[in-house]
Amino acid sequence: MYNEFYGLSASPFQLTPDPRFFFESSVHRKAMAHLLFGLEQSEGFIVITGEIGAGKTTILGHLLDTLDPEEYVAAKIVSPHLGGDDMLRAVAGAFNLQFTNLDKASLLRRIESFLVENHRQGKRTLLLVDEAQNVPPPALEELRMLSNFQVGSKVPLQSFLLAQPQFRRTLASVDLEQFRQRIIASYHLGPMGAAETSEYVQHRLAVVGWKGDPDFTEEALADIFLHTGGVPRKINTLCSRIMLFCFLDELHKVDREVVRSVAEDLARETNQVLDTGDGRSSGVMLSPHRDDETGGSPSGVYDRIDKLEKTVQRHGRALRYFSSVIEKNLLEGTSGEGDA
Template structure:
């Protein structure tokens, strides 16, 4: 609604991850470097953790956007509330393999055949598992077993695990020793600091054609950072509401009072109270 009012070409604060809006904060650049490092190594596990809304999925979308499909056959699974018997079926389905009513032995055979065919074509398989904190230990172990598929000189499947901080507890448990030995890099993605929050907002706005209308004051930026804690998804949600109010009220300057009005509305809607 507010895009045309402010002369924007797109919604700058959409929640859907879009590589076009990727902002490389210090943390996101470092995490991206680990993902790229994993691709160059072509083996093992990469583990990326972060709070809800920190930008883990956006990182992966950015990675997928850069991958050479002639070299990497990549896929992602996000429904990880699965038991060990379901995880192989889900992986097979993600790669487009027949999986209905198949036994574990059959699924493993189909996956191995698929991976060897990829290798013969000069391609490597990359499996990205999102929301890994929901996986029970036995399901994680099944994923580890998939990394055993290899030729004499190369690994046939590489796995990236993305999860909330509690996934680290799973990773550090005594029965995960074999998996830990195969993790070649791990990184925790933290929130944006104040200056990154300002730059993140301006980056998304300028990507959508922003010409400094509306103007956002320093006090408004400070209020955004304080309320959201520098979490990108929270920033997007709050700024989207701010711009909607600006459109409805025909505002061209956002200052702290406007932010406090929007924050108050959001808190009332969710039964929260300002501290």
């Protein structure tokens, strides 16, 4: 929506993980070092934990992009709550192995044959398990059993587990002692600091051809860190809305006031989603306010009216933009049918 207006080749702050936007902050650099160390060991489990949106999937995607597909066969499971046998079927499915109507013993033999064949061809097999905090202990035990496969002195399968912090409590279970002994590298991915948050925003913009429009002031970048705590996904969410806000108001500078306005909008929308449950919804534009928000003074009321007028104008511009896009698509579709 705003990409063309600012001369960008793509959306800089999309939420979907994309290795193109990998930013090597100090915490991500350390996490990458642990991943590479684990990869060099050619066995066991590598565990990366982090809060929601910390960048776990992105950093693993970056690692996979550096691997030679002629030397590695990798598959990914985004884990729901899988039982033991379900985990084996999920592994088989991830590697495109037929598993229908197979009992457990036959399924294990099929997976083992696949691993042995990859090893024979000089390829290493990697299994990536995302959202591993949802994997119950019985399913983790099945993964451990797969790690027991050997070809001579070599282990043909290595697993990477990405999880939220509560996964560490799961691993602390007495029943998972043998699993813990197979973990050869583990790292907790924390948030970025203020300076790296600023660099992160500018890096993502630069990837899509940003030439300084809109200009982010130093104060605005500092406030982005304060509102997001340096968590990549929160930064992306806030900055995407900032770009939209600036586009609708035709702004070419992001200052503290812009960041504050957008952060307040996001907070208000979040509060509405997390409503008290009394069945009433205030609406984004006309949400109720307390007297202390305006100070009970005429100037406070006028300020609020001014903000509402600007919001209405912004929404009007957005509607006009979408209407023009729809009209353009309809005209192109009609033209295409005529050509046919």
